[in-house]
């Protein structure tokens with residue numbers, strides 16, 4: 001029998017605010033000594049009163065808007081009660097009845113690139129059930145017979161995003177999470193870093209006979225520290241459960257963990273009775289009213305996102321899916337590209353210009369950034385600027401310099417931040433396009449290599465390249481390559497006719 005997997009995803013994202021959700025403690029605690037970013041509020045001392053972090057609410061609204069959610073105009077905070085040592089108050093302030101964001105959707109491109117790049121992708125829409133704000137817990141570390149608790153993370157703003165069970169494969173789960181990660185990074189509201197715990201996800205998954213409308217027995221997977229781990233764990237579970245169901249077995253309702261070294265899921269908890277969290281309104285915080293003006297102000301801060309930019313680049317500039325994906329991988333790259341494109345002269349062929357920019361950015365710019373271990377933000381500060389790359393491409397288009405010289409000029413502009421035009425002038429790099437001067441060099445080369453000329457005449461085309469190379473060498477790489485090709489052909493044709 002054929003089985004189909006049904007996956008829902010619950011994701012927690014730490015919002016990158018300066019202070020915590022309900023107190024003034026710094027939320028930027030990565031690498032800090034344990035329990036140094038704490039106060040009576042986030043330690044849950046009796047009598048300490050919480051205050052809402054406005055920025056966190058706005059960040060959550062931005063994510064909600066980017067996920068096409070409705071934004072609640074009225075919501076209030078609730079206490080979710082449970083006892084655990086990482087939760088000092090004995091309850092977590094959260095939103096239950098009225099999540100801040102609800103009824104949204106996200107579009108993702110599902111592309112299996114494990115065997116190399118696939119130009120075609122299947123576009124899937126995954127519905128978002130809700131996204132609500134809450135506070136993070138502290139962190140427990142177990143060593144030997146001791147357990148340690150660090151409350152630096154306690155009270156950090158946390159956004160919980162829950163999908164409908166719309167995900168149908170491990171690749172789709174991967175695509176969903178990478179899209180979500182890219183969105184929070186585009187918005188600048190979270191690092192989305194799974195390795196550092198800034199983004200944590202728990203897929204729940206079940207199998208059912210293909211075509212069936214009922215859900216099968218659901219398992220949850222925890223301890224997933226990377227996008228790849230999510231994909232691998234889900235793929236493993238689909239295979240394991242299919243095997244059990246095919247042999248007539250039954251799936252246990254459990255919570256699983258992913259063992260990265262052994263690459264298997266392991267049972268963490270057997271089925272538990274449903275929790276009764278005894279939610280009740282938080283009496284220490286006022287309800288939240290969001291008016292149209294505030295919402296409009298926040299909406300204006302949501303930039304055009306990666307997928308929309310990809311579609312636009314392909315439609316308006318004829319770029320390939322590959323180029324569009326690379327250029328929109330980060331917001332900073334997309335903005336760099338667009339700035340360089342808009343610096344092009346008004347009469348330029350935008351499609352050709354976009355393709356040239358895409359090539360320069362993906363080869364030379366990325367190569368030099370990697371070699372110098374530099375981010376695009378650092379390049380912005382002191383290195384080559386978008387308008388300068390536009391200028392360089394123009395110099396090539398106008399045949400002032402050839403492609404090889406352009407690479408040298410790019411490297412120099414990358415390091416110095418100088419204008420390409422100024423570099424070409426200062427170093428005398430402009431290419432030789434004077435017909436008479438070039439013809440003289442071509443004649444010299446032909447005279448000096450009679451044997452090679454003979455080989456070309458007898459049909460050995462490869463040798464033609466050698467002769468071009470000799471002319472380039474004689475002009476220190478500055479000859480107009482197209483003209484050299486043409487002149488060399490003419491001279492060899494002449495020699496051939498003379499022989500016949």
Ligand SMILES: [Zn+2]
Pocket residue numbers: 020023024025037038039040041042043155
């Ligand atoms: Zn605090």
